[in-house]
Amino acid sequence: MLACNGRSGHEESADLGCRLGMEMDRPFVYINMATTVDGKITSSAREYPRFASAADRRSMDRLRAEADALIVGAGTLRADNPKLCVRDDEMQEYRRSLGKPDDLLKVVVTAGAALPPDSRFFDDADGPRRIVATTETAPAERVDALENLAEVWRLGRETVDLTSLLQQLGARGVERVLLEGGGALNQAFLRADLVDELNLTISPALLGGRDAPTAFEGEGFAMKQQKRLRLADLRREGDELFCRYEVLRDG
Numbered sequence: 715m716l717a718c719n720g721r722s723g724h725e726e727s728a729d730l731g732c733r734l735g736m737e738m739d740r741p742f743v744y745i746n747m748a749t750t751v752d753g754k755i756t757s758s759a760r761e762y763p764r765f766a767s768a769a770d771r772r773s774m775d776r777l778r779a780e781a782d783a784l785i786v787g788a789g790t791l792r793a794d795n796p797k798l799c800v801r802d803d804e805m806q807e808y809r810r811s812l813g814k815p816d817d818l819l820k821v822v823v824t825a826g827a828a829l830p831p832d833s834r835f836f837d838d839a840d841g842p843r844r845i846v847a848t849t850e851t852a853p854a855e856r857v858d859a860l861e862n863l864a865e866v867w868r869l870g871r872e873t874v875d876l877t878s879l880l881q882q883l884g885a886r887g888v889e890r891v892l893l894e895g896g897g898a899l900n901q902a903f904l905r906a907d908l909v910d911e912l913n914l915t916i917s918p919a920l921l922g923g924r925d926a927p928t929a930f931e932g933e934g935f936a937m938k939q940q941k942r943l944r945l946a947d948l949r950r951e952g953d954e955l956f957c958r959y960e961v962l963r964d965g
């Protein structure tokens with residue numbers, strides 16, 4: 715393990731979160747994604763991503779345990795139907811030791827509000843703490859149906875105003891937000907300068923394919939506007955690399 719100092723990367727991240735939270739008047743936002751060596755987050759056919767290891771799942775669980783809220787894009791919810799919870803008992807115990815409630819507050823971001831009502835996101839077993847963040851222009855009948863399943867926040871006209879979303883979450887006491895993709899939503903947060911940290915697992919696999927998505931999709935940046943990162947922690951487990959980057963602020 716290569717760490718920047720004697721402390722674990724997670725402890726350092728938690729400290730950074732507190733500092734940024736105080737300075738920025740919004741929750742600390744950290745992304746977690748797994749990619750192949752060629753930077754793909756799934757195949758061109760958008761199959762369920764199956765290239766990361768058990769170590770990556772443990773790392774994901776730890777990052778979830780440290781979060782107050784977990785956000786995903788509607789594309790990920792529709793494609794993968796993920797179960798957004800801390801899976802491992804030991805990590806759940808760790809979460810309790812941090813003074814956090816058992817259930818994460820789950821948020822899905824969608825402009826059109828077309829979400830399958832039988833998604834795991836809406837499972838009762840996952841607890842009632844879930845929010846659908848959508849737009850003022852989302853069709854009323856879809857929003858009405860979702861209101862039976864979750865809290866629905868309309869924030870923004872055509873797209874969800876992500877700054878408002880974070881402010882509202884902050885008002886609920888949320889200090890740490892984990893963003894778990896996909897590529898379109900990650901890029902929307904990055905474009906709005908709302909990402910503080912990127913946790914990237916690089917798995918020893920190649921998928922290739924022009925249409926296979928990467929961790930940051932949508933409209934990219936011009937060379938002059940590229941986002942710069944600082945490698946805050948790097949660890950190797952087997953053939954997999956676990957990187958933690960701090961996103962440097964513009965200017």
Ligand SMILES: NC(=O)c1ccc[n+]([C@@H]2O[C@H](COP(=O)([O-])OP(=O)(O)OC[C@H]3O[C@@H](n4cnc5c(N)ncnc54)[C@H](OP(=O)(O)O)[C@@H]3O)[C@@H](O)[C@H]2O)c1
Binds near residue numbers: 746749874
């Ligand atoms: N390898 C990994 O770690 C990993 C992690 C997560 C996901 N993935 C993969 O990523 C793929 C999905 O990625 P994706 O880029 O297609 O989808 P995505 O980012 O999960 O979701 C995109 C959707 O989110 C909504 N959205 C995003 N930004 C918005 C904004 N500012 N306002 C309102 N709505 C917004 C829109 O929903 P509506 O269309 O409903 O309006 C948009 O179509 C899946 O195949 C999944 O397997 C991989």
